[in-house]
Amino acid sequence: MGVLACRQKNSRGTFKPHLAVRFRSEDGKVCTFSVDSTRVPKKQPQPDAYLITHAHSDHHGKSAMLSELSVCTDKTAVALEIRHDRKFKGKTVDMCGSIEVNGTTVRTYPTGHTAGAVAFYWENDVGTRILVTGDVKDPSALPKCDLLITEANYGDHADPSCHFEDDIEGFRSALESSSQVAFGAYAFGKAQRAVELLREIGHDGPIAMEEKSLMLSNRLLDEPGELVGLGEFDGDAICIVPPWDLGKLPRNMAKYVMTGRQDYYYPSLQISDHLDANGLVDMVEKVDPEMTLVYHPGGDRPGKFASHLNSIGRGAVCLEDVDNILGNEFL
Numbered sequence: 004m005g006v007l008a009c010r011q012k013n014s015r016g017t018f019k020p021h022l023a024v025r026f027r028s029e030d031g032k033v034c035t036f037s038v039d040s041t042r043v044p045k046k047q048p049q050p051d052a053y054l055i056t057h058a059h060s061d062h063h064g065k066s067a068m069l070s071e072l073s074v075c076t077d078k079t080a081v082a083l084e085i086r087h088d089r090k091f092k093g094k095t096v097d098m099c100g101s102i103e104v105n106g107t108t109v110r111t112y113p114t115g116h117t118a119g120a121v122a123f124y125w126e127n128d129v130g131t132r133i134l135v136t137g138d139v140k141d142p143s144a145l146p147k148c149d150l151l152i153t154e155a156n157y158g159d160h161a162d163p164s165c166h167f168e169d170d171i172e173g174f175r176s177a178l179e180s181s182s183q184v185a186f187g188a189y190a191f192g193k194a195q196r197a198v199e200l201l202r203e204i205g206h207d208g209p210i211a212m213e214e215k216s217l218m219l220s221n222r223l224l225d226e227p228g229e230l231v232g233l234g235e236f237d238g239d240a241i242c243i244v245p246p247w248d249l250g251k252l253p254r255n256m257a258k259y260v261m262t263g264r265q266d267y268y269y270p271s272l273q274i275s276d277h278l279d280a281n282g283l284v285d286m287v288e289k290v291d292p293e294m295t296l297v298y299h300p301g302g303d304r305p306g307k308f309a310s311h312l313n314s315i316g317r318g319a320v321c322l323e324d325v326d327n328i329l330g331n332e333f334l
């Protein structure tokens with residue numbers, strides 16, 4: 004296929020998160036794209052790009068955003084700047100756009116995981132189509148590829164918690180359960196999904212939000228409607244705050260947590276930003292790769308998902324199977 008997936012070691016001898024993909028560009032240059040990984044120290048050889056699929060911390064944009072070689076969408080850059088209070092130094096690309104990186108055209112396709120989340124796609128010198136998805140909620144926009152580099156957050160088919168559907172009806176019932184309802188949702192990701200869901204099911208009144216959730220939602224959503232700060236609402240209102248702030252809101256409010264987890268004090272609503280185990284398989288079938296490399300998250304799910312893909316006749320490996328290891332000085 005003309006693609007070498009590598010893992011890199013830090014100066015301390017531990018692995019860097021995620022991977023680097025080495026290939027020849029259409030004009031024959033050897034290129035390396037670092038995928039959702041931390042920066043290499045400035046004095047060391049650099050990759051041609053640090054691709055950042057989205058602004059969740061476990062994809063390491065906080066580090067990569069400080070390199071001029073980083074590439075992400077405009078919205079991911081905004082989210083990273085608000086979340087980490089530092090300036091994004093790289094280049095940005097549209098949600099359905101393309102960008103030239105040292106002679107390679109890199110295209111983007113939305114994955115519906117968070118505001119700004121995209122998959123990256125490019126072809127190498129022998130025409131191998133490479134697709135790096137990051138985390139995925141909606142694979143409908145993804146193109147066909149030969150090498151798929153993807154996630155397995157819920158990739159363990161044997162684990163019942165990896166099989167779920169979004170409980171939109173439960174969300175609607177929660178909204179109707181009281182005139183004062185609060186949803187616990189993380190400031191980046193879930194809070195924007197909560198606003199979108201509320202607007203989709205017809206709530207067009209103001210939504211009161213905790214400060215960071217408010218800033219992120221106003222900047223990242225195309226049509227958020229009226230969003231206000233927690234200090235500005237009185238009487239009937241819908242509130243969205245991080246789960247740990249629910250206890251600070253008035254006792255008479257109906258409170259819910261938007262999570263797949265069951266260990267919160269408040270009732271939980273199953274609303275996920277991810278595909279479940281069957282959804283992941285459907286995605287692989289849809290993009291129809293010759294080989295799949297499961298690179299995220301940590302733990303044993305990538306290995307379990309790769310095994311499952313192999314068991315249904317789809318070639319797959321996980322990050323731990325990649326034994327091309329490079330030190331910083333050899334990138």
Ligand SMILES: [Zn+2]
Nearest residue numbers: 057059116138
């Ligand atoms: Zn994520």
